Amino acid sequence: MPDTDVPRDEIDGAGSRIVQLDRTTGLVRTISGAGQATALVLVRDGGRTAGVVTVDSDSEPASAPRVLALPPAPRRAWDEGAGASLGASVVLCTTGDCELLRSAVEALLAQTHPDFELIVVDNAPATGRTRAALAGLEDARLRIVEQAVPGLSWARNTGVAAARRPVIAFTDDDALVDPGWLVALLDPLASDPDRVIGATTGMVLPAELRYRAQRWFESRGGFPKDDVPRVWTIGPAPRSVRRFGAPGEGGPLYPVTTARVGAGVSMAYRAEALADAGDFDVRLGAGTPTRGGEDLDMFARLLRTGRVIVHTPDAVLHHRHRRTAAGLDAQIRGNGSGMSALIVKSVLERPATLLVLAGRVPGVAARLRPGSERVAGSDDDTPGSLTRSEIRGFLEGPWCYARAARAAKGLR
Structure with missing residues (x-):
């Protein structure tokens, strides 16, 4: 959706500038969001990623304490380049x-x-x-x-x-x-x-x-x-x-x-x-x-x-x-249906998967407990409706998979 078509009430008062900092050269590149209160900074040492941190946007990224605290990115075990x-x-x-x-x-x-x-x-x-x-x-x-x-x-x-x-x-x-x-x-x-x-x-x-x-x-x-x-x-x-x-x-x-x-x-x-x-x-x-x-x-x-x-x-x-918000809700619902469909496919193709999944129920329950970051999000204003949409999509997944299978069979 073009920026001009997005309702103004969708704009975030807590938005962030997106920045890349190369500590080797000192170069700072703003990807988007000049003028925002905070900056999400990808810190790199040459071609290696050292980390991602959030800093005050009005400070120089190279001298921000969180950037300085990141250790140098180690050499990779593979042949770089x-x-x-x-x-x-x-x-x-x-x-x-x-x-x-x-x-x-x-x-x-x-x-x-x-x-x-x-x-x-x-x-x-x-x-x-x-x-x-x-x-x-x-x-x-x-x-x-x-x-x-x-x-x-x-x-x-x-x-x-x-x-x-x-x-x-x-x-x-x-x-x-x-x-x-x-x-x-x-x-x-x-x-x-x-x-x-x-x-x-x-x-x-x-x-x-x-x-x-x-x-x-x-x-x-x-x-x-x-x-x-x-x-x-x-x-x-x-x-x-x-x-x-x-x-x-x-x-x-x-x-x-x-x-x-x-x-x-x-x-x-x-x-x-x-x-x-x-x-x-x-x-x-x-x-x-x-x-x-x-x-x-x-x-x-x-x-x-x-x-x-x-x-x-x-x-x-x-x-x-x-x-x-509507676009995100649709995406999250699709994530739920896609995940559920994938599980259904796995069980149908390899029935032993069901036993594996049964043993993982406690881990899934812990991840989806009320108040967990996966459910509530890390920001206080993250809508709970997103989790409900994901669950709705998950419940729809088996039916969606059956529809998709019928449609694909007719096209092959």
Whole structure:
């Protein structure tokens, strides 16, 4: 939704400026929100992420006590910069109605990576919106391919089929990637001669915190934004990659659900690992009755093949969160239905999953207890209605999955 179309009562009096600080060069870059009372600062030491802190906006970020208290970002166990040696296909799926689409594509074309192609999948080609938004962008690396069947999984699979490089990365039309995003996302893959790493995920930060809904989304956890490397596996990590990061802690339903592993807005896969795991499930994802879960499903399926997923905090992008309370409510409800649909799928395909889930009930109950941050949010004014919407979506999930399965069966 364009800024001019957002009702003024959605504007947040407690909004924050979004800033990047490189302590190596002293450079400060404001992403959005100049003039806000506080600043959310991504602190970097060269290409490495040191942490994310909130400071008073009127102070110099470099001299803020919280910034000074952050220790230097340690050297990574992988070969930093090695990702530039891997050819990559970047897939961006869109219906053409996001005002940020052109900027998202321009940011991708500004990557420091020397050898990549950009595949924009138009998931609403009849409208002509995508081609209109990208008109005049002439770059040999850019291709637009079409998928008329609505649904993010259909679009992702179309992008995978069109990809010509050994690594396939994904991002969204409402995200702005940093210039070094792709190289950093591929660094662990390029430093893994045994090829046990099947995928990587990156850090997702807000592109703006101007509206209440955006702050509330972050208050409830937002996207995964771990500022240290993590290694995700089922079972012990292979010796060759243990040094890449601490083991990930996936929560009470891991690995049935994998929300802490990463998000579809910032992920990359070896093409061979995707082939082993199979297509993105067209019964899941935005544009289907389930409204989500296709990225988490792929993470889980890849892990079950025995491969590893590595999270790197150095692959940074900024995501434009929903600007209105109604938009956020719909997103949260979709998160609930997508999660529930994913669980239903897991139980139907692997009935033993039900026993695993039964043993995790106490952990889930603790996470959802009244007053917990997951339920109430970290900000006092986070609406309780968001939790109710998520629960409503969760209860709808099985029915949504059944509808999506019927629809997909008719299209295959």
